[in-house]
Amino acid sequence: MSAPLLEARGIVKSYGQVEALRGADFTLLPGEVVALIGDNGAGKSTLAKILSGAERPDSGEIAVDGEPVVFGSVEEARSAGIETVYQDLALCPDLSPAGNFFLGRELLKPGLLGRLGVLDNAAMRGRTKEACERLGVQLKSQAAPVSTLSGGQRQGVAVARAVTWAKRVVFMDEPTAALGVLQTQRVLDLIRGVRDSGVAVVLISHNMQDVKAVSDRVEVLRLGRRVARFDTARVSMEDLVGAMTGAIEHENGR
């Protein structure tokens, strides 16, 4: 077994009186899809925020490739190759796919024009098209604003953006929550595509079918702690639900 790509130990995080995480652990190996599941309030989103730099833990350790790290901001997590697809996608509806893709990291023209802040739209469009094609996201037009795309295409743009910038890990928070059956299928294909391109995926989901369909492993949080880990291929739906609800506890039960 290779060293974990991303590992968290004993993460504690409180919001006022509420203890969201009480010593949570998490392990992600290179090139796998891990589903992070749990009931409402189990701390999934909090853990994801901490691991992607959006929040800071009160205590606990995070390590990337076995090296301890402290993420003070989303930017710091990004520079470690970690990106997040937010549940609301964080797209600007009036910008083109390329505009969204390069939002905050715009490419500038070479030379004097670039120093004046002039955008290199052709290059950005080209790279966006490339990235979308690689992940099987089909866009009718590169110029149309994102607001004209279907929900699935928007999801595709957001995922493709995260994957393009993520060198190591992509967190996806409920990526299929708002989607229909066909669109969900496309996103799951996308997740497999991401894994095949060598980037690990953390899938946060309520949907056990999605979890079973796409993940390699499952980690279960309950009341702010990791209570179980499973190989997806060898776990039943009953076990997953049992671990989420507390009927079964087997942290070391692999």
Next chain:
Amino acid sequence: MDRVRLRDRQVVWIAAVLALLLLTFSVLRPGSFATSFNLLNLVSDAAILLLLATGMTYVIITAGIDLSVGGVLVFSAVAATKIMETTGSLLLGAASAVLTGLAWGLLNGVLVAKGRIPALIVTLGTLGMSLGGALLLTGGVDLRAPGDLNLGLGLARWLGVPQIAWICAAITAVLALALARTRFGRHTYAIGSNAEAARRGGVAVNRHLIRVYGLAGLLAGLAGYLSLAKYGITGVSAHSTDNLQAIAAVVIGGTSLFGGVGTVVGTVIGVFIPVVLQNGFQILGVRPFWQQVVVGAVLVAAVYVDQWQRGRRDQ
């Protein structure tokens, strides 16, 4: 793709309306409307408003609003006059107008971005403060501009066109390009479209908003100086509806009050439509008050079209 065409179509539509107006007035009064003298008049009437409207375009694209431009214009003109009276230097006067405008704009920006006060309230407040401040400084009596400014820059022409118009046109062109082609412009659209997404994408949203309001203030300050040159007086009571004129021009030009959408080109057309109407009505002998009525109707129609497009999009 539909919506892009619709948006482009809106600018094309509004350009067609302008062309139609020009054509109608020229046909009805070929002797007076289409003369170069009258066209020059149109341009110079529009030039100073164009500066205000261009700044307003940036602000409205961020989903903000700036009601203070008229007050900032007057305050900057008063400040410039005072400086010129004291120092005798026109250059220092221009600099002080621009810096005064910038300072008001930055104040707006800081209050909107950091203070989290709605832009409508912030700029309504600074409108009152700047107009009131100008009245305090002048005692309510208009100050006269130095003669060599009024008779110099105020009358100067290049190729037969007033220098003031050249200056405004050049600045507008640069800002049109900056909005459409630069990172600054892209971030302006992004913030108006989805400020939270822009922030998560790494755009320094607060800093950018402060800069945008600062730009609008700076342009209002410059407009104050140019207006001083053109009319020779500070005009303390002549600018209370500048903000509405500028907003009307921006919105008629296809910029959305909801942010994220708009162009400076549209705004240029939006500035000229009321000006052409007013001028045409005067020449035709129609009572000029009709201009206000017609512009009001066009404004409502423009916002209706915008709402309708958003409704289609959000279905």
